[in-house]
Amino acid sequence: MDLEVRHLRALCAIADSGSLHRAARELGMSQPSLTTQLRRIENSLGGQLFIRERTGCRPTPLGRTVLSRARPLITEMRELVTDAKAAAARAAGPRLRIGSTASRALPGWLRRLRSRLPGTETSLHMDVSANALLRLVASGQLDVAFVHEVDGCPLRVPEGLAVRVLVEREAQSVTLAADHPAAANPVVKLADLADDQWMVDPTVDGEWDGMRRMLQAAGLNPRVLHGDYLTAFSLVASGEVVTVCQPTSRPRPDTVIRPLAGDPIGVRLFLAGRAGVCEPDLDVAYEELAGAYEELGK
Template identity: 30%
Template sequence: MDLNLRDIRALVAVAEAGNFTRAAERLHLSQPALTVQIRRLEETIGTRLFDRNSRNVALTPAGRELLPLMRKSLHDMENVLRDARALGDGERGTIRLACLPTFAASVLPELVIGMKREVPRVAFEIRDVVASTVNALVRNEDADVGLTGGEVSDPMLEVLHTGVDRLVAVCPRAHPLAKKRRITLDDLVRSPLVLTAPGTSVRAVVDAALSETREAPDISCEPTYMMTAVAMVRAGLGITILPETAREVRAEPGLIVKPIDHPAFVRPIAIVKKRGRTLPVVTDRFVKLMQHAVVTA
């Protein structure tokens, strides 16, 4: 028979009370039940732990040596039990999130602050990466939940919530298109473009929209990161197309943001988890906060 939490509590209680009756009252047990429990414990360990007489009990030398170890074990096991209950109640834990950089740099900080107000003992592991990497991290269980872009077709991923991210054109204030109220598809095709690299969710939306025109777009460069695209626009290499929620679009005072007059310039976004996996309770709570922050179509 293995030692368990009740056995250790019984030994510590009897040692501290010096009496089976008082120890039984503390543990809410009958005295005979406690006596049987201590006897079983001694049989399991293979040595007598208490010397008994009609009035009190005293630890044997073996019992005195074991008591500090049992107290430490009891403390550790009670902490484990307390932490396990907190995990089960969603009152602590680590939220492992993979998400698009636009989300990480816009609404995520406020969501993290709000979550920490609700659950002070929550921790975060955040990976801000492109959509394909978000999907891979969730699929490989390196993240429990992800906020990804584009259509989710991976059968291993379950979509928890969907929304949209509208795309806008970003150009220098001196650019001819900066004077227009709205930019058309033809305007974009006739201008040099700084587009995010192929394989990114934004680029997939842009390529699909531009495919409706007969003219081939003039792509001047294809950076991976949005901040690099903004820097390229500032340098005069063209205009870029980025999500409206991206803070990069307003990072430069010399640039201006213009809406695009075409319904195709909308990026689908989704909150996903691995199919068949149960989210930690604290992560499930955070997903509900994320759902309120995602713009629905």
């Protein structure tokens, strides 16, 4: 087996995340597939690269040696691809490739950008993983990315990215059924939701860890259902679950959105782009994003 850049990238992802499960999610593949790939790499190199433990994976001495050589190679390849894509983009005409996690500000942001940059082709790439979007910016596949970072769960911002913070900390709210007893209150206490089942999307970076930390701090150990938020909102309306949501979200039929007492969980909202190369685009994108976000509060 000849080692390829994708194999080196997989090794770095395992080392950086400390987990085959998290690395597989970041790489967009299944954990069994990544495990098989790792086994083949180790067989090819003739030694074990990671020690598997209950708490995750850590590099062996051989693994550390391989990683020390792999990281510079990946960086050089990333820079080569980034420069090539930038040259191709200049030849094709102006364009702005945007990445984003979910936000109600997106329609207004795109509208404002197209008005501000009438000759620029604007595209949008959505992903639940903020870390995946940041990697796409670093590799030159996106120009900017609008992401959120959950309290206590810092994102891995690749080297070479510039960041513009939109909101340092936005307190999150809770969405619950309109006929829930706590819905009558303008502000909901976590203790009022002690008997409820919660729902979270674990594929959203930091979401599950942040919510678990919030519930533990309140002394709660509720049942938790994992699933996507589109399904969650349907279950909220039927009274099956409650879930954390953005304060700018609009309530769906038969649901209400309420702030949580004490603001126990929040997110930092920021825009990222490649330093130097895309900073003019980053500045324009930030200005129009700030304008679109301000419109949500009017």
